[in-house]
Amino acid sequence: MKIFRKRPTQQKKTQTADTRPTLPSGRKAGFPSMLAQVPPGLTVAKTSHIGRIRERNEDSFVTVDCTCYSNSEAFPLGLYIIADGMGGHKKGEIASALAAQVVANHIVHDVFIPFLCNQQQSSQSRPINEALVNAVEAANLAVYQDTPEGGTTLTVALILRHKVYLAHVGDSRAYVLTKGTLRQLTQDHSLVARLADIGEGTPEEALAHTNRNILYRAMGQTDSVEVDTCSLDLPAGSCILLCSDGLWDKVPDDEMLDTLMSAASPQAAIDRLVTMANQNGGDDNITAILVTRAAHS
Amino acid sequence: MIKVVGLGGMGAVYQAQDMRFTGAKRLCALKEMISTGRDRHTQRIAIHNFEREANILAALNHPAIPKIYDYFTQDVRNYLVLEFVEGMDLEAVLGSVRTPLPVDRVADWAIQICEVLSYLHLQTPRIMFRDMKPSNIMIRSPNQIVLIDFGIARVFRTEQKGTMIGTEGYSPPEQYRGTAKPEGDIYALGATLHHLLTRRDPRLHPPFTFHEEPVSALNPDVSEELEAVIMRALEYETAKRFASAEEMKAALQECLKKGGQKQKPEKDVEWQPTTADNTETVSTKNETPSGTTGDEGILPVWQFECEDEVRSSPVVADGIVYVGCYDNNLYALDAATGEFQWKFATEGGIAATPCVWKDRVLIGSEDQLLYAISTSSGRILWTFPTEGRVRSSVHIEFEHAFFGSDDRRLYATKAHSGREVWRFEALDCIRSTPAVGGEIVYVGSEDNHLYALDLQTGRQRWKFRTNRGITSSPILHQGLVVFGSSDWNVYALDEKSGWSVWRFRTGQVVIGSPRAVDGVVFIGSADGYLYALDANRGRQVWKFDAGHQIVSTPAVSGSALYFGTIGGEVISLDVKSGKERWRFATGGPMPSSPSVSDGIVYIGSNDHHVYALPA
Structure with a gap:
């Protein structure tokens, strides 16, 4: 018998109007069809493609995940990192791989091991945000020292149970797909994005901009870097998509959403996205990681 | 050729001596620009533009603009022979001290820059400087500014492929759309003044974010009036900036009359060094002595x-x-x-x-x-x-x-x-x-x-x-x-x-x-x-x-x-x-x-x- 009377479930606040891509009218908003196939917990699909023009693939990615099952409850813990390198003479791929590996190393040490040793609930462990920022700063220093002529973007998603924590530098992107809506979570640290921000052009114009490839923030340029971080709830039936600009530059958000909603499986979804990016030019490397949280864990 | 005095993205700058004057020692600066165009056609266009612009600059006569003596091309190397300016550029000046530069001195430089911009903008056809930044402003004694490195070098630049890192920091938003107007020089001057007075390097921050960190928040010595002038120069929309360099000069002179530096009754008007690196967060400080009610005289209900x-x-x-x-x-x-x-x-x-x-x-x-x-x-x-x-x-x-x-x-x-x-x-x-x-x-x-x-x-x-x-x-x-x-x-x-x-x-x-x-x-x-x-x-x-x-x-x-x-x-x-x-x-x-x-x-x-x- 319950001692306390529970409050009636409150309706969630209605969202303010936004311009995010939503489903075409006539289609019922809901879970992507691929969720019917995914097992409980997190399912990860990943791919990296050189594209049609470039001679080398300068993108790197790392995924690390584990699930702890106890008390009839599964606790997923996942780390997903994407890095898009730049700089000649193989410096780009060295920089992107180094950045992703250094971050993975730090997060495994600062989050995964304390979690597995049940030490997370004390001030002795680094708070998640601090661990992420510290990992990205360490990666920045490593790139700065080891490949001074190279640089890289870096987008990190850390999933802990029902929440996702992000750290981000550059113009790779993280998106969340929830209830039929695709939302970009990261801000591009590029000149075109800033110009669009201050009303000097729409995102469409930005895509055609001659200075489109200028980043104002990237890893490995100075001995310190400002890291964007944020966190959000990842409800059951949601997906996180990380991708390099080789994908988002070639596949508009609404087509990306359509593909994610209609694909038969997470892997089929990102394979299809890569094909679309190549069909639309494929002039850059294309990397994507899609993490789906099952509708019923 | 005497020595290398600078290295830029396009080539070196040398100090040289003009050997044609055997009886006098005339020093000059030799600016080298290496053409990066791949094909002969691009090369030819670049050299043509270079000659055209060199001719325009040769016709200028202003104490804040170095004179052009000659120009010539050797294969991919193009040279301008310029008056040699003895002094230090403002980037070097900023690097030589750890404190913000004196407000009144910066305002004086700004007025001189407005004068030379005005001279350029009123030429027929009008000339835009296009590349205003501390490293392109020389100070020669006594306290006289000289603009160096007119945007002439850009004719030899080719568009790079692939992602690049870093922005110019001082350029106005419209310049990225290919628009070059006098208001662009005014914006870049505002950006330069912001950097000189705050030590916040715009190349290390997201572009066009000067308004997020007002000058006075980083350097309390700057008066509200001077801050308003700088912020107006930095408006995103060209129509909201000063209509001309002359108008900006008048606004700066007005500030100087009132004292560009904030008045501090308890102290001399010597500028106060502030910690250069501590610019991330703004700390508002209690300036009212405790033990009294506020200025508005809050009275209990x-x-x-x-x-x-x-x-x-x-x-x-x-x-x-x-x-x-x-x-x-x-x-x-x-x-x-x-x-x-x-x-x-x-x-x-x-x-x-x-x-x-x-x-x-x-x-x-x-x-x-x-x-x-x-x-x-x-x-x-x-x-x-x-x-x-x-x-x-x-x-x-x-x-x-x-x-x-x-x-x-x-x-x-x-x-x-x-x-x-x-x-x-x-x-x-x-x-x-x-x-x-x-x-x-x-x-x-x-x-x-x-x-x-x-x-x-x-x-x-x-x-x-x-x-x-x-x-x-x-x-x-x-x-x-x-x-x-x-x-x-x-x-x-x-x-x-x-x-x-x-x-x-x-x-x-x-x-x-x-x-x-x-x-x-x-x-x-x-x-x-x-x-x-x-x-x-x-x-x-x-x-x-x-x-x-x-x-x-x-x-x-x-x-x-x-x-x-x-x-x-x-x-x-x-x-x-x-x-x-x-x-x-x-x-x-x-x-x-x-x-x-x-x-x-x-x-x-x-x-x-x-x-x-x-x-």
């Missing part, structure tokens, strides 16, 4: 005198203010007039905050009891005995009262009858006030832990250990439990798992509790600062130097925030900026926390008074 210190925090309900006092009484006062309604005497001092629920007010006392008093009559309804002083305040949820005691326990009792439902035993006193969210009760203890307990049973769900006691009361905001600890940190934990999401270190113990509004957490520390922190990331939005320890929990109402200090002042700040709105001095320390209702701030002071102040 009313004040009520008790017989001892008022450490308890007032609570307002249905037009009545309830507040405890160390004279053992719980007082009920008319909120509008301060008129005494009733008082109820306990057997000990009252430190806790009253909790008003339905027809009763619940409050603990140093006499180890929790009381439920009728709001209408001031008579006792029930008491609940503990084995320690009750300094924790009551939180009521689902008709149950949750509170802690110095007997180390957290109690859950029926709010109607005071009958115990469960108790949880910590390892030390519980003085923190519980918070309830979902099915969990959160409370801090002097045993260093923040406990999350099952609402139904009081069983521990999880606990989080800090390095010192937790007197601060947790709050729930955006899925986080936020609280302060005596280990000097503010913590934010995931409310479901207890995982630490962020922590923020202050300079002293954090006894007071946080308030959170729209993703911003406000909390005071014994280091004397009131902090505004981004709830999502734990980063400082602003901090305010109150000059005295802060134990009081801030209250937020509309765009204003209020708190008391151990220095005995009530201070009101603007929520967004952290700027002071007013302050009011009382005669004793103020651990009491304010509450705001109907435009009035209620707060207690250890000078034995309860104050009602206009919000």
